[in-house]
Each structure stands twice: as structure tokens, then as C-alpha cells.
Amino acid sequence: MRAAGKRFAGGRSHGDSRVDQFIEQIITGLSIGSILLLVAMGLSIIYGSMGIINLAHGEFVMLGAYTAWLLQSHFGLGLLASLVPIFIVVAAVGWIIERYVLSLLNNRPLDTILATWGVGIMLQQSVRLMVGSELRYVQMPPSLSDSTDVLGFSVSSYRVFLFFVAIALFAVTWLLMNRTTVGMKLRAIMQDRSVAASFGINAKRVYALTFAYGAGLAGLAGALVSPLKSVSPDMGTGYVVDAFMVVVLGGVQSLAGTVASAFFLGELSGAIAFLQNDTVAKAIVLLAIVVLIRFRPEGLFATRVRT
Structure with a gap:
């Protein structure tokens, strides 16, 4: 993904041109990082x-992308007006899956992996059967379809919007996990489920809500990126690979690490793509993560928990 346009100026020196390119790549990396963060936050x-x-x-x-398309094409709801219903619909699907599938597989990680893989295939095929495999398109909000000036560069207003939405969702999620009763119960279960249960905490209910x-959040991510990419039943496959890279690099129990790794990978991908191409960028980024995890398997921002 490239930044949406460059600054037009005449008679600039070679040094100024390099500075412009550097700033442009920073903006490009922030754009990529915000999308990575949106997708990876729910997985984290x-x-x-x-x-x-x-x-x-x-x-x-x-599912979030298809729900946005459905609400827009059949009910006339714009993307921004659809965000809350999209969150509720996809969250309800997630609650049903956890309550009636995953909760039956406690302490069976391999079975859980196979179950979620099977659920993913079922969701893909269900969408194909109901709406077909044709590419669908979600219209960008008219108020965000123009460009805005950022440090003298013309940048898509929608990409700026995505950046601030990603930061806002991180802030809301951090507050939910660290300043609410549900977050406190979840942290207690993570540290010792049996002790948490002795205090009357219903682990199944907390896990289902989580x-x-x-x-x-994943549904919101799909809806928000749908104007930038055509909607198809297999569109999530590429995103889940990127999301796992972000979460593993950031440390699996560190929400702040997810933010840092998303923008780090965004900047790295943008820089390599500028010098080579998107395919080379993804390959080099994946190789770098494999090497890093080899020497630091807990990720860059591992959270220490008292035992």
C-alpha cells in the first residue's frame, strides 16, 4: 500500500527530496499500521x-465486511451508521461459537485449533451459499472520500480516519480491560482460574463475553477496510496471517505491545515496499519475525505476571 499522493513543489534540492520521501514513508507506514492494528486487536x-x-x-x-455491504445495499445504511450494528452482529456470532463450541474444549488446545479452523470454513461456505462468491463493494463515506493535507502531503481522509479510529478503539479496549469489573475478572481468571472461581467469578461467562x-472488533475491522478492498468470502485469510504476526511479535498478553508491533510492522512493510515491492516486503517481514521469535519467543513486549 502506497501513500495517497505526494507534495507538489518545484525546484527542490536533492536533500529536500529525500526528506519528503522519508516523511511520505512514515505516513504510509502509519496507514498500514492502523489497518494491522484494527485487525489484530481482537485477536490479541x-x-x-x-x-x-x-x-x-x-x-x-x-463477516464484518459482508454485514457492511448488506446494510448498505439492502437497507441504505452508510458505513459510519452501520458500525454499531456490525459490532453487535459479529459479536453475537462470536458469543454463540464460544458458548456452544469452544467452551466444550477447555484445556484442549489442539482440538480448539481444529474447531476454529472448521468454524472458519463453515462461515466461508455459508456466505458463498447465501450471497455467492462474486466480489462485493462497500462505498466509502462521502465525507471522507477526499484528501487532506498532512505535513504538506495529500493523504486520503479515510486513511487518516482509520488511524484515529484504531487509536480510539485501543483506548476503549485498554480501559475495558484495566478499569472495569469484567476486565478485573478476566485478569483474575488468567492468573488462577480456580481461585477466581472460589470468589464467585463465572469463568465461562467472562470468556464468552471476551x-x-x-x-x-474483528467485524469492525472488516467493515472499516471494506471500502479499500473488495469484499469476498476468502478476504480474511490474508488478514489473519498478518494479525498473528502482530500479536506474536508484540507479546501475546500485551495490548500495548500489539499497538507497537502493528505500527512497527507497518513502517517496516512500507519502507521495504517502497524500495522493492509488496511481495518482497511481506516475505522479508515474515523472515524477520521468524528470526526474532527464535531468539525472543515471548515477543518484544512480554507482560510479566506474578505467580
Whole structure:
């Protein structure tokens, strides 16, 4: 992904041109990083808090995009007006899956991986059967379809909007996890489930709400990126790979690490793509993560928990 336009100026020196290119790549990296953060945040909560490797996360992203398309094409709702209903719909799907599938597989990580993989395939095929495999398109909000000036560069207003939405969702999620009763109960369960249960904390209920919230965030991510990419049943496959890279690099129990790694990978991908191309950028980024995890398996921002 490239930044939306460059600054037009005549007679600039070679040094000024390099500075312009550097600033442009920073903006490009922030744009890529905000999308990575939107997709990875829900996975970070589910993986870090519940220990579930959710291979259906990409399908939650896909469901959010299709829900945005459905509300826009059949009910006339614009994207911005659809965000709350989209979150509720995808969160409800996530709650049902956790309550009636994953909760039956406690302490069986391999079975959980297979179950989420199977759920993902079922969701993909269900969408194909109901609406077909044709590409769908979601209209960008008219108020955000123009460009805005950022440090003298013409940048898509919608990409700026995505950046601030990603930061706002992180702030809301951090407050939910660290300043609410549900977050306190979840942290207690993570540290010692049996002790938490002795204090009357219903682990199944907290896990169901956590999984639903993570799924809802994935649905929002899918809806928000749908104007930038055509909507298809398999659109989530690529996103889930990127999301796992972000979460593993940031540390599975560190929400702040997810933010840092998303923007770090965004800047790295943007810089390499500028010098080579998107395919080379993804390959080099994946190789760098593999090497880093080899020497630091807990990620860059591991959270220390008292035992």
C-alpha cells in the first residue's frame, strides 16, 4: 500500500527530496499500521486472555465486511451508521461459537485449533451459499472520500480516519480491560482460574463475553477496510496471517505491545515496499519475525505476571 499522493513543489534540492520521501514513508507506514492494528486487536484479546489460537478470526473480519455491504445495499445504511450494528452482529456470532463450541474444549488446545479452523470454513461456505462468491463493494463515506493535507502531503481522509479510529478503539479496549469489573475478572481468571472461581467469578461467562468482544472488533475491522478492498468470502485469510504476526511479535498478553508491533510492522512493510515491492516486503517481514521469535519467543513486549 502506497501513500495517497505526494507534495507538489518545484525546484527542490536533492536533500529536500529525500526528506519528503522519508516523511511520505512514515505516513504510509502509519496507514498500514492502523489497518494491522484494527485487525489484530481482537485477536490479541482472544489469544492473550483466553489462550485460544482462533483460526476463524479472518472469517470474523469477512463477516464484518459482508454485514457492511448488506446494510448498505439492502437497507441504505452508510458505513459510519452501520458500525454499531456490525459490532453487535459479529459479536453475537462470536458469543454463540464460544458458548456452544469452544467452551466444550477447555484445556484442549489442539482440538480448539481444529474447531476454529472448521468454524472458519463453515462461515466461508455459508456466505458463498447465501450471497455467492462474486466480489462485493462497500462505498466509502462521502465525507471522507477526499484528501487532506498532512505535513504538506495529500493523504486520503479515510486513511487518516482509520488511524484515529484504531487509536480510539485501543483506548476503549485498554480501559475495558484495566478499569472495569469484567476486565478485573478476566485478569483474575488468567492468573488462577480456580481461585477466581472460589470468589464467585463465572469463568465461562467472562470468556464468552471476551470472545464476543474480540469477534466484534474483528467485524469492525472488516467493515472499516471494506471500502479499500473488495469484499469476498476468502478476504480474511490474508488478514489473519498478518494479525498473528502482530500479536506474536508484540507479546501475546500485551495490548500495548500489539499497538507497537502493528505500527512497527507497518513502517517496516512500507519502507521495504517502497524500495522493492509488496511481495518482497511481506516475505522479508515474515523472515524477520521468524528470526526474532527464535531468539525472543515471548515477543518484544512480554507482560510479566506474578505467580
